[in-house]
Amino acid sequence: MAHLEDQRETIYKVDPANPETKDLPILRTEELLLNMGPQHPATHGVLKVILDLEGERITKSTVVMGFLHRGVEKLAEYGTYHQFIPHTDRLDYVCAMYNNFAYCRAVEKLMNVTVPERAEYLRTIVAEVQRIIGHLFWLGTQALDIGAMTVFFYTFRDREILLDWFDELCGARLTTSWYRIGGVERDFTASLETRIRDFLAYFPPKIDEYVVFLEKNRIWLARTVGVAVISAEDALGYGLSGPTLRGSGVDYDLRKYESYGAYPKCEFSVPVGKNGDTYDRYWIRIEEMRESIKIIRQCMDQMPKEGPVLADVPSVTLPPKNRVFTNLESMIQQFKLFSQGFDAPPGEIYCGTEAHKGELGFYIVSTGGGKPYRLKIRSPSFIHMGAFDYMAKGYMIADAVTIFGSYDIVMGECDR
Amino acid sequence: MHPLAETIQARFPDGFLSAQEWRGDLAVTVKREALHAIGRFLKDDPSMACDYIVHVSSVDWPDEEERFEVVYEVYSIRHRHRIRVKTRVPERDCFVDSLTDIWPGADFMEREVFDMMGIRFNNHPDMRRILMPDDFPEGYPLRKDFPLQGKGWRDTFDFLNEGAAS
Numbered sequence: 001m002a003h004l005e006d007q008r009e010t011i012y013k014v015d016p017a018n019p020e021t022k023d024l025p026i027l028r029t030e031e032l033l034l035n036m037g038p039q040h041p042a043t044h045g046v047l048k049v050i051l052d053l054e055g056e057r058i059t060k061s062t063v064v065m066g067f068l069h070r071g072v073e074k075l076a077e078y079g080t081y082h083q084f085i086p087h088t089d090r091l092d093y094v095c096a097m098y099n100n101f102a103y104c105r106a107v108e109k110l111m112n113v114t115v116p117e118r119a120e121y122l123r124t125i126v127a128e129v130q131r132i133i134g135h136l137f138w139l140g141t142q143a144l145d146i147g148a149m150t151v152f153f154y155t156f157r158d159r160e161i162l163l164d165w166f167d168e169l170c171g172a173r174l175t176t177s178w179y180r181i182g183g184v185e186r187d188f189t190a191s192l193e194t195r196i197r198d199f200l201a202y203f204p205p206k207i208d209e210y211v212v213f214l215e216k217n218r219i220w221l222a223r224t225v226g227v228a229v230i231s232a233e234d235a236l237g238y239g240l241s242g243p244t245l246r247g248s249g250v251d252y253d254l255r256k257y258e259s260y261g262a263y264p265k266c267e268f269s270v271p272v273g274k275n276g277d278t279y280d281r282y283w284i285r286i287e288e289m290r291e292s293i294k295i296i297r298q299c300m301d302q303m304p305k306e307g308p309v310l311a312d313v314p315s316v317t318l319p320p321k322n323r324v325f326t327n328l329e330s331m332i333q334q335f336k337l338f339s340q341g342f343d344a345p346p347g348e349i350y351c352g353t354e355a356h357k358g359e360l361g362f363y364i365v366s367t368g369g370g371k372p373y374r375l376k377i378r379s380p381s382f383i384h385m386g387a388f389d390y391m392a393k394g395y396m397i398a399d400a401v402t403i404f405g406s407y408d409i410v411m412g413e414c415d416r
Numbered sequence: 417m418h419p420l421a422e423t424i425q426a427r428f429p430d431g432f433l434s435a436q437e438w439r440g441d442l443a444v445t446v447k448r449e450a451l452h453a454i455g456r457f458l459k460d461d462p463s464m465a466c467d468y469i470v471h472v473s474s475v476d477w478p479d480e481e482e483r484f485e486v487v488y489e490v491y492s493i494r495h496r497h498r499i500r501v502k503t504r505v506p507e508r509d510c511f512v513d514s515l516t517d518i519w520p521g522a523d524f525m526e527r528e529v530f531d532m533m534g535i536r537f538n539n540h541p542d543m544r545r546i547l548m549p550d551d552f553p554e555g556y557p558l559r560k561d562f563p564l565q566g567k568g569w570r571d572t573f574d575f576l577n578e579g580a581a582s
Contacts, residue, residue, distance in 0.1 A: 066547035073532075074557055078564050109439055236493065239469040239521035250493060252468070257496055347438045350489055350500065352470065363473050363487070374558075376487075378471040386524030415547055 031059070036400065038067050044141065045411030049388070049400065056396050061389045065382075068415040076375035080341030081107050081181060082318065084375070089175040091379065092413040094137050095356060097130035097166075099413075100179035102353035105260060106362035107181045109351045110344055111316050118307035119183035124262040125196070125299045126169070126178065128292040132203070133162050134356035134408070135285045135292075139210060142282070142405040146223045151213050158206055165195055182317035183310030193300070200297055207289055214282075224279040228391045228403040231276060238387035241380050242358025243284040244407055248276035254354035266298045278406045288356075316342045341370020350378075357381060357408045381407065381414035418442050420499060423463060428454055443500040451486075451503045452513040458490055458499065459518050466490035466499060472515075472525035474533040476560045483507040484535050488515065488522075505535060514540040532558035 037048035046067035052060040072091065076084050088103045089096040101123060108115065115123070140155035163173040169192055170178040170185060178185050214220045230240070235248040245252055253270040255263045271287035273280030311317050318337060319330035344366040352361035358380030365374040384407035392400050417425075421435035421444050431450020436443045446454050458466040470489040477483055482504035489500045505512055514537035515522045526537045527546040534556035537543060545552065554567040 066545075066549070069547040071557060074562075074564060112439070233467070234520070236468045237519045237521055239471075239519065239525070252493055348443065349439050349441055350470070350498075359470070361471060363471060363489070365475050374473075374475045376471065376473040382524065382528070383471075383521060386521050390520070 034397065036397075038064075044404070044409055045414075047385075047404070047409070047411055047414070049404075051392075051397065051400065053397065058392045058395055058397065058400060061392045061400070063385050063388055065385065065411070066415050068411045070416065072416045073375055073377060076372055078371065080338060080370045081344070081372065082338055082341065084372075085179065085181075086175070086177045089177055090412055091377065091416060092355070092357065092360075092381070092410045093174055094410050095130050095134040096174055096176045097126050097178060098134070098353070098355040099360065100177060101127050101261075102351070102355060102360040103362055104179045104181050105353055106349065106351035106364055109349050110347070110364055110366060111181070111313075111342070113182045113311050113313055113316055115183055115311055116308045118187075118304050119309045119311075121262045121299045121303040122184050122188060122309060123179065124266075125296050125303075126184075127261065128295050128299075129162055129165070129196070131292050131356040132289050133159050135289050136162075138285060138356075138405075138408045139282075142402075142408075143214065143220070145401045145405045146220060148214065148217060148220055151210055154206070154210060154213070158203065161199060161202075165192065165199070168192055168195070180310060180318060182313060183308070185310075186321075187309045196296065197300065200293060200300075204290065204293055207286060211286060221279070223399075223402060224282060225277060226275070227278045227395065227399050228406060229275065229277045230387065230391055234390070235276065235387075238390065239383045240358065240387060241383070242354065242356065242408075243281050243288065244358060244380075244384060246271065246284050247273040247281035249274055254352055254359060258352070260353070262299055262302075263295070265302060266295045268295050278402055281406045285356075343370065344368060344372075352378070355380065357410075357413075358384065360413075377413075377416055379413040379416060381409040381411070382416070384409060385414060420444075420464070420497060424454060424457070427457060441500060442498065443502055445502045445504070448503045448505060448512060451488075451501070452515065452518075454501060455488070455515045455518045458501070463495075464499075465492045465494045466497075468493055469515075469519035469521045469525070470498070472522055472529055474529045474535055474558070476533060476558065478560045481506065484510065484533060486512050486529065486535060490519070510534060511536050511538055513538045516540055532556060534559065 032053040034051045034053055036051060038046040048064040050062040050064065051058050072087055075087060085100055085103060088099040091099045136155040136159040140152040143151035166176060167173050170176050230248055232248040232250045235245050236250060249272055251270060251272050256270055268291045271284045273284055314333060319333050323330040324334045346366055346368045348365040350361055350363045352359045360380060361378035363376040364372050367373045388404060392403050417435050418437055420442060424444055425432040428450050431447045431454060433445040433447060458464045468491040470491050473487040475485040484505045485502055486505065487500060487502050491498045503512065512535060514526055524546065526540055529535055530543060531545045531548050554569050555562060
């Protein structure tokens with residue numbers, strides 16, 4: 001807040017004892033209330049922020065959200081566990097695969113289902129591809145918000161390659177629903193493997209290209225270095241996670257410390273920032289893209305060439321699709337799993353997954369039966385918005401856009 | 417019992433009720449009166465050092481005497497352990513002490529619990545609805561007695577008759 005005080009001194013205070021300021025007009029000071037949103041191009045959806053301003057400095061901000069609230073947690077209580085997977089696509093609609101992954105992992109923990117090895121690798125590869133997509137999307141829009149428009153076209157060009165790859169994988173670009181409880185819906189084809197290997201060769205030089213655009217760009221540096229600084233202690237207290245927390249120097253990555261999927265079998269490092277400013281959060285995301293490429297490459301090499309991609313637990317997992325169409329028992333099994341669900345044991349679990357925004361967790365309470373009794377989604381976007389008022393205090397209006405951009409918020413996940 | 421639960425029990429013999437361990441998760445049920453003190457202990461004690469708040473949630477058990485359950489989940493970066501602290505509240509006296517002063521992130525999470533389940537938090541700086549509209553008249557949507565399709569508020573809205581213009 002110190003810089004805010006300085007600003008006030010220089011602009012508003014005319015010192016009567018000082019003859020040099022005697023002739024200056026006495027400026028009227030007034031607190032201004034500014035409504036930003038709900039329809040504002042930089043709010044990434046429908047978010048309203050009421051800013052109390054002194055000049056162009058923010059003294060207080062009130063976040064108004066819920067414009068995209070669809071009651072997903074309530075809907076979950078009325079459907080079976082399998083039926084909820086498509087709802088998770090619509091949480092963070094930019095990165096549906098990771099939501100599917102986080103949800104399926106939570107249900108697998110509840111049901112104690114072990115996923116076959118090849119499926120673990122497939123899941124990890126696709127999750128990392130999704131992480132790259134998420135970071136590319138973030139980088140493009142964040143640069144666009146700050147005023148560097150060109151980067152947007154380059155990141156979206158590369159994002160498009162991966163979305164087309166998703167299209168071939170599961171028939172959808174955004175709302176994918178490819179993960180299943182106990183594995184994945186279908187295996188990679190030879191063409192998919194070739195295309196992802198081509199991408200691994202193509203992509204690393206492109207990261208350097210984005211870096212060239214930004215890291216020597218004086219405007220980018222002025223808008224990010226030292227903006228929205230949050231200390232490690234505060235970041236933890238506010239429950240920040242993912243790159244936003246690691247930017248403050250806290251080494252917290254669930255892929256490493258509560259490892260899952262094929263991550264324990266891969267070597268990768270977790271980039272951790274120092275200053276806790278917007279620039280560090282940007283740097284971490286760039287480095288994470290490079291790490292993701294490493295993880296995908298290792299997974300492609302280590303992956304068993306053949307094997308089941310869905311666990312064989314008939315009471316929980318779905319039968320293979322080709323059997324559903326030809327075999328009566330499989331059809332009945334599929335029908336029962338979707339209409340009544342499987343019998344979950346009573347109990348409660350929390351399972352957190354490191355999505356590209358932060359810790360995406362599902363807290364499921366079961367009382368037995370085919371439907372969750374209570375399903376709570378710990379969505380990083382919502383929790384990051386809780387720190388907005390604290391982080392925006394004393395910065396300019398234009399920085400507000402930078403700050404919620406640097407959380408990488410998506411309102412579908414924030415409002416649920 | 418899990419060593420962390422034993423520590424909490426030894427420190428708060430009156431406030432501690434029970435501990436459950438299932439699928440590797442540790443959950444501790446405590447008395448409502450002791451929640452704030454236990455929260456403070458979890459954050460400040462060096463053997464706990466739970467500096468990271470994961471989520472605040474709530475569960476509705478309409479058939480039970482103490483109807484609502486408030487759930488806090490915290491994590492320690494230093495020791496890498498996770499603890500879930502739960503407490504029960506009856507419907508007629510629906511108040512819990514806010515933990516906002518211990519973990520500032522609890523602010524939005526507790527507001528969400530209030531919005532969805534109607535549990536109020538003492539000493540909370542800004543106890544308002546967060547996701548539902550401020551004038552939402554139908555109560556608290558995640559309670560079990562709230563119907564999935566709502567209670568009819570939407571039927572009272574005036575909609576523009578778009579077909580009539582042409």
